[in-house]
Amino acid sequence: DAGVIQSPRHEVTEMGQEVTLRCKPISGHDYLFWYRQTMMRGLELLIYFNNNVPIDDSGMPEDRFSAKMPNASFSTLKIQPSEPRDSAVYFCASSLGPGAGEQFFGPGTRLTVL
Amino acid sequence: KNEVEQSPQNLTAQEGEFITINCSYSVGISALHWLQQHPGGGIVSLFMLSSGKKKHGRLIATINIQEKHSSLHITASHPRDSAVYICAVNTDKLIFGTGTRLQVFP
Numbered sequence: 001d002a003g004v005i006q007s008p009r010h011e012v013t014e015m016g017q018e019v020t021l022r023c024k025p026i027s028g029h030d031y032l033f034w035y036r037q038t039m040m041r042g043l044e045l046l047i048y049f050n051n052n053v054p055i056d057d058s059g060m061p062e063d064r065f066s067a068k069m070p071n072a073s074f075s076t077l078k079i080q081p082s083e084p085r086d087s088a089v090y091f092c093a094s095s096l097g098p099g100a101g102e103q104f105f106g107p108g109t110r111l112t113v114l
Numbered sequence: 115k116n117e118v119e120q121s122p123q124n125l126t127a128q129e130g131e132f133i134t135i136n137c138s139y140s141v142g143i144s145a146l147h148w149l150q151q152h153p154g155g156g157i158v159s160l161f162m163l164s165s166g167k168k169k170h171g172r173l174i175a176t177i178n179i180q181e182k183h184s185s186l187h188i189t190a191s192h193p194r195d196s197a198v199y200i201c202a203v204n205t206d207k208l209i210f211g212t213g214t215r216l217q218v219f220p
Contacts, residue, residue: 091157
């Protein structure tokens with residue numbers, strides 16, 4: 001398996017634009033997680049899915065952020081409209097389970113909002 | 115107070131030294147993870163443990179559930195071990211520590 005795949009790897013956009021980040025989890029993994037990493041706050045969980053259903057979105061900062069998982073092999077994290085404070089590295093990870101599963105991280109998407 | 119505390123925040127060592135990074139947590143957990151993040155940014159899971167001790171090569175991870183404490187040890191450290199080491203605890207989701215930045219000099 002190729003591991004968790006994220007695209008794009010880098011995104012530079014202007015404030016107010018819509019940004020869509022994509023993730024393909026490892027085949028067979030039932031859980032998918034979106035994380036954000038900043039210098040100030042470190043790694044933070046934004047949302048996670050189990051069997052394509054959002055389970056906990058309490059980490060999503062505000063209504064400008066939304067995440068979907070239309071099928072077991074694809075998820076998106078959308079920011080609309082983007083703001084400079086959204087600049088961060090966004091990681092996607094997948095696992096066989098949250099309580100007992102090792103998580104496998106994608107390479108991350110580095111987002112810069114000007 | 116953070117639910118997961120790591121110490122030290124920064125650590126420098128000479129090649130060959132024995133290194134210990136500590137993690138304390140205040141919540142009930144099902145497992146604890148040690149992650150490694152290299153300067154390029156990628157995150158790799160080193161260990162997942164819920165009791166006792168695990169060893170992989172020069173890396174050893176221990177956990178004491180009663181004391182809510184874990185340690186990551188690196189024996190015979192090498193410059194390629196330079197990275198940020200992150201402790202994370204598994205409740206129903208991962209809660210991360212702030213990381214320990216390790217630099218090993220030749």
